[in-house]
Amino acid sequence: MLRSVLACALAGLTAVNAIPTISAKGSKFFTSDGNQFYVKGIAYQLVPDDPLIDATQCGLDASLMKTIGTNSIRVYHVDPNADHTACMKAFADAGIYIWLDLDTFDTQIEQTAPKWNQTQRDAFAAVMDEFHQYDNLAGFFVGNEVLTTGNGSVAAPYVKAAARDMKAHRDASKYRKIPIGYSAADISTLRPMLQNYLACGNNASEALDFFSLNAYSWCGDSDYKTSGYVRSSRTRPTTASPSSFPRRAATRCRRALSTTRLPSSARWPIHGQAPSSTSGSRRRTTTA
Numbered sequence: 063m064l065r066s067v068l069a070c071a072l073a074g075l076t077a078v079n080a081i082p083t084i085s086a087k088g089s090k091f092f093t094s095d096g097n098q099f100y101v102k103g104i105a106y107q108l109v110p111d112d113p114l115i116d117a118t119q120c121g122l123d124a125s126l127m128k129t130i131g132t133n134s135i136r137v138y139h140v141d142p143n144a145d146h147t148a149c150m151k152a153f154a155d156a157g158i159y160i161w162l163d164l165d166t167f168d169t170q171i172e173q174t175a176p177k178w179n180q181t182q183r184d185a186f187a188a189v190m191d192e193f194h195q196y197d198n199l200a201g202f203f204v205g206n207e208v209l210t211t212g213n214g215s216v217a218a219p220y221v222k223a224a225a226r227d228m229k230a231h232r233d234a235s236k237y238r239k240i241p242i243g244y245s246a247a248d249i250s251t252l253r254p255m256l257q258n259y260l261a262c263g264n265n266a267s268e269a270l271d272f273f274s275l276n277a278y279s280w281c282g283d284s285d286y287k288t289s290g291y292v293r294s295s296r297t298r299p300t301t302a303s304p305s306s307f308p309r310r311a312a313t314r315c316r317r318a319l320s321t322t323r324l325p326s327s328a329r330w331p332i333h334g335q336a337p338s339s340t341s342g343s344r345r346r347t348t349t350a
Contacts, residue, residue, distance in 0.1 A: 103135055114150065117148035117152065132158055133157055133159060135161070136162075139166050142193075160198060160199050161202075165186065171221060173208055173210065173213075176208075178224055183227050186204065186224065202243070207247040211249075212251065212252065244270050248276055
């Protein structure tokens with residue numbers, strides 16, 4: 063009897079401490095407790111190795127990120143066969159969500175010779191199968207800068223096919239409705255039509271849940287207007303899915319990240335300035 067009471071008490075404690083999940087509703091992100099969610103994040107991967115395995119490093123980084131109000135990290139490549147429990151808990155305890163790419167260097171969709179086959183589908187699904195269990199898994203990307211030229215537009219249907227199959231796998235596996243999106247290169251001639259193509263359509267099972275833009279024009283101590291973000295925001299089409307700036311600075315800025323502090327420009331100056339259709343930004347912190 064005492065053991066049953068203790069088990070119930072522990073279960074209740076777990077429920078209280080669980081981090082709210084993220085979902086896409088219309089053109090916004092919301093938490094499961096009903097609050098609108100704005101991405102305030104950092105791109106978190108310096109090397110090809112999976113960064114969500116080293117529990118000690120994750121704990122140190124999560125604590126540091128929390129001091130500047132980070133609520134999201136983006137991770138590009140992971141090993142679906144590794145144990146990510148400790149790292150995901152470290153970030154969850156800090157109130158930080160993970161936005162994760164499903165592809166790897168071997169399975170990503172290429173614009174020069176686009177394909178979407180069973181091998182790629184299974185590899186993407188393996189990553190989803192590993193990470194769906196974590197409440198602080200905020201969303202999955204099915205592609206990152208697949209299209210970088212006008213001629214590369216032939217690859218767009220393959221990105222949409224990947225989204226379709228991953229949403230089907232998510233639903234067939236009875237996972238929660240984890241948002242599935244795409245991260246685009248900042249090319250003004252491609253952006254409006256590509257965002258419309260990926261986010262719209264009569265079949266919701268094929269439409270992406272969110273669209274992100276890798277804009278590298280904000281380097282160092284800039285601002286929303288000087289960086290050109292104001293122009294990027296104005297040229298973004300209004301769609302029924304959330305959008306964000308997933309990478310707000312890049313290696314080309316040549317700003318080193320200290321091991322003991324984050325630069326002041328890693329804070330979140332676009333919030334309150336960007337239009338309501340923008341759901342946040344992530345800074346790419348890489349050493350020069």
